[in-house]
Amino acid sequence: EAGVAQSPRYKIIEKRQSVAFWCNPISGHATLYWYQQILGQGPKLLIQFQNNGVVDDSQLPKDRFSAERLKGVDSTLKIQPAKLEDSAVYLCASSGGVGEEQYFGPGTRLTVT
Amino acid sequence: DQQVKQNSPSLSVQEGRISILNCDYTNSMFDYFLWYKKYPAEGPTFLISISSIKDKNEDGRFTVFLNKSAKHLSLHIVPSQPGDSAVYFCAASGGSNYKLTFGKGTLLTVNP
DSSP states (O other): OOOOEEEOSEEEEOTTOOEEEEEEOOTTOOEEEEEEEOTTSOOEEEEEEETTEEEEOTTSOTTTEEEEOGGGSOEEEEESSOOGGGOEEEEEEEESSTTSOOEEOOOEEEEEO | OOSEEOOOSEEEEETTSOEEEEEEEOOTTOOEEEEEEEOTTSOOEEEEEEETTOSEEEETTEEEEEETTTTEEEEEESSOOGGGOEEEEEEEEOSTTOOEEEOOOEEEEEEO
């Protein structure tokens, strides 16, 4: 069974630029999560999708972050414009349903200079 | 406000000995607790979990203990192996969407 795929693995951008991350969850998983992990911290949930609907986006900075999950499969997370404090690893996870075990992808390491 | 706390940033143990990783939480609504292991450049992987209706759960070399009155849980690894060297995250959830709240992690180093 293929795991959660994410791309790119690494990205360096300048502040005020925009960036997008892509996630392909495990086949058949209805629930998809995006986490932000700042160095020295644990992952923090940004947004949770159930199929293509948003379950929780209470910690998503909506003035600059956006996410979508068209057709209930792949998802993209966008930051526009980026700030220095957005430097972090962005993790995507998926699960068969809400409350089920979450499987994480390798993450995208973003550096904003 | 950090609801899940792992107060030890790092822990070093000898191969074959017991590793004990600790976690405290403040939110009384949490009713499900998990431990994740993370190697460098990889995503976290699920290790073991415990529901609030239990006080112990065991899986091979890994045992998690929950003390609800103290709002404390611990992960015991016996015997510790060099391959156990990783960052261990404690996570907790409660509520209808099972949202996970993670601690900052503890870096475990098992020395041969």
